[in-house]
Amino acid sequence: MTDFDETRAAFHLPEGVVYLDGNSLGPLPLAARERLSAMLMQEWGEQLIRGWNTAGWYVQPRKVGDRVAKLIGAAPGTVVMGDTLSIKVYQALSAALELNPDRRVVLSDDGNFPSDLYIAQGLLTSLGRGYELKVVGPEEVEKSIDETVAATMITEVDYRTGRRHDMKAITAKAHRAGALAIWDLAHSVGAVDVDLTAADVDFAVGCTYKYLNGGPGAPAFIYVAPRHADRARPSLSGWMGHEAPFAFDLDYRPAPGIERMRVGTPPVIALTVLEAALDVWEGVEMRDVRAKSIELSERFIAGVETACPGLELGSPRNPAVRGSQVSFRHPHAYAVMQALIARGVIGDFRAPDSMRFGFTPLYLGAADIDRAIGVLADVLDKRLWDRPEYHRKASVT
Amino acid sequence: MTDFDETRAAFHLPEGVVYLDGNSLGPLPLAARERLSAMLMQEWGEQLIRGWNTAGWYVQPRKVGDRVAKLIGAAPGTVVMGDTLSIKVYQALSAALELNPDRRVVLSDDGNFPSDLYIAQGLLTSLGRGYELKVVGPEEVEKSIDETVAATMITEVDYRTGRRHDMKAITAKAHRAGALAIWDLAHSVGAVDVDLTAADVDFAVGCTYKYLNGGPGAPAFIYVAPRHADRARPSLSGWMGHEAPFAFDLDYRPAPGIERMRVGTPPVIALTVLEAALDVWEGVEMRDVRAKSIELSERFIAGVETACPGLELGSPRNPAVRGSQVSFRHPHAYAVMQALIARGVIGDFRAPDSMRFGFTPLYLGAADIDRAIGVLADVLDKRLWDRPEYHRKASVT
CATH class of the missing domain: 3.40.640.10 (Type I PLP-dependent aspartate aminotransferase-like (Major domain))
Structure with a gap:
């Protein structure tokens, strides 16, 4: 059985953020810093060209x-x-x-x-x-x-x-x-x-x-x-x-x-x-990941459909034919996503009208999903997305 | 005028090594560690997907x-x-x-x-x-x-x-x-x-x-x-x-x-x-680099030809038609290079019979060249290369 508390502890997750964009860029594994520092000093720094053999490059x-x-x-x-x-x-x-x-x-x-x-x-x-x-x-x-x-x-x-x-x-x-x-x-x-x-x-x-x-x-x-x-x-x-x-x-x-x-x-x-x-994947069973991914996705869909009637599900409803992400459509999807991000719920926008949310069991749990649903409902209920700063497009969206 | 003391201080150079293989893999710039650590924590770690815009990726x-x-x-x-x-x-x-x-x-x-x-x-x-x-x-x-x-x-x-x-x-x-x-x-x-x-x-x-x-x-x-x-x-x-x-x-x-x-x-x-x-290249003038590269290469060729009569120059003698590296030929070039490396003078071997030495003015000076010549002369004079361990080929040579 995969220990998801252990996998979650392996990542740096910024304070106050629910990260639903690991399907675009996963978070930093904490061990990467030390590993990289050792590679720089002990391998590249000390072994130089010999590292191709001695360090196994x-x-x-x-x-x-x-x-x-x-x-x-x-x-x-x-x-x-x-x-x-x-x-x-x-x-x-x-x-x-x-x-x-x-x-x-x-x-x-x-x-x-x-x-x-x-x-x-x-x-x-x-x-x-x-x-x-x-x-x-x-x-x-x-x-x-x-x-x-x-x-x-x-x-x-x-x-x-x-x-x-x-x-x-x-x-x-x-x-x-x-x-x-x-x-x-x-x-x-x-x-x-x-x-x-x-x-x-x-x-x-x-x-x-x-x-x-x-x-x-x-x-x-x-x-x-x-x-x-x-x-x-x-x-x-x-x-x-x-x-x-x-x-x-x-x-x-x-x-x-x-x-x-x-x-x-x-x-x-x-x-x-x-x-x-x-x-981080050592000791992780893919079937556990898949089961938890479906659990989180189903929870998100059910919660959003209850709390946010203005959104249209853009993903298959049947989890068997769905990956580990869910999208919802909204005419102002870009601005809604910006408002979400400003409140610490990070997903992404895909043209023309989709908000995309990724479910990554290694570091996400039910409490994250519930918080994301709450923030999304708030942004829509109060039309918080309807501010000029959320409509300005960055170079990479 | 380029300050080569300053550029040399910018690199990690292992103790006791004369590194004449910067033409294959340059040494570690010391600032890379801190820069990378900041990138990991402050950019990837904290900004996550937003780094594409906010960190300028x-x-x-x-x-x-x-x-x-x-x-x-x-x-x-x-x-x-x-x-x-x-x-x-x-x-x-x-x-x-x-x-x-x-x-x-x-x-x-x-x-x-x-x-x-x-x-x-x-x-x-x-x-x-x-x-x-x-x-x-x-x-x-x-x-x-x-x-x-x-x-x-x-x-x-x-x-x-x-x-x-x-x-x-x-x-x-x-x-x-x-x-x-x-x-x-x-x-x-x-x-x-x-x-x-x-x-x-x-x-x-x-x-x-x-x-x-x-x-x-x-x-x-x-x-x-x-x-x-x-x-x-x-x-x-x-x-x-x-x-x-x-x-x-x-x-x-x-x-x-x-x-x-x-x-x-x-x-x-x-x-x-x-x-x-x-x-490290900020403030470095390419013409200074070229001038020092020629100086180092000429010093190396003259020194080796005096001290190591068994070697044949494999590079053009005229520096105007030569880059920043010099090769010498020897029937046992591979083993000679291994013996050199074992003594802290790192160049490389290129099949079938070349020893290659790179001259990288940012971090090499005349004293390095003289030491390399001395070690090379010693390896050849005493046939130090004629040991079985220097004839075993690694996967990358």
């Missing part, structure tokens, strides 16, 4: 990858860290298309995170040769998979509504049609129970600054199914993915397995912070 | 880029930070090829860092359509530029020998032939006087963990000449390079100017360390 992307693998039902040696999620989407899509060379359609949906679509657009424009990105509604994905589709590229949990796709069914349908399935786990890893092996997924990618609490700009990860790992050609063929990076050969030869998905010099400092963040 | 890649720009003769607003050098090479080459659509040859040389060649191979394989990477000897580059060449892709300073290309002449020749010039500044930035504007360079890329001391895996940078910045299509079209990232449109529209070369969420923690590292 060189193997860190794979070692941390194995820790992430455990959270998504992936075998050791199938996940590697590095770069950003957008870069990892590019790698996965590019490799998948080459593994299915006679087809030209990439299938996605309009609930996907836009950067995934942008990356696909950029790649397909480069490739030319009739490649096409087909974007359908989320409910249309399964029925749109046919023999023209080279790969599906889907984010499991919708970044706005929290709607959760059926990973297993879509992957199976893709395979029956001869397509490969790529899954973006940005809003899944650490949030819902993912089993890439059971779902027979081909490629998966994700980030670590949301539910895994790795900090702003924490490194991304990529999973490649073992059956593809030695055949997938890395289009971003950097030296760290070479079979023998330090032989300095002039020709690229991909490393065996997942290592070929490494590109450049790994982000050691960021990976060190992430290691401290992953320590 | 969102604009950091551009702000830091402007600081790097100053060191390479680039105007404000022409450089942006992010990703790794290999990714930035990919972006630059991909954009350059599209700006010169009727040509199919990428020209490089076999003194280029292999990752650049690997990245080109990966990109050109993806593109198909008859694209070709032509790799010539370093001396052949200028004469090999003809009307078939779409872009030259050259590293200014050779990672092994320190040989320095004539950036201005090669760029001019490329332009006369209708080609674009891409320069990799990995061993140039902070090491030699670079003036991208005067040389009329089209694209430049570089890393910040060498002479800029940003730490292991510090972010890379890309420069795009203002004349191309609004026309270059980003093939890695991530949301941070979108004209309006937070509008969450389904279609990619590149941001104006250099911002379009951003890809995913920026590495805030690593950029914060880099900011502390760049503070």
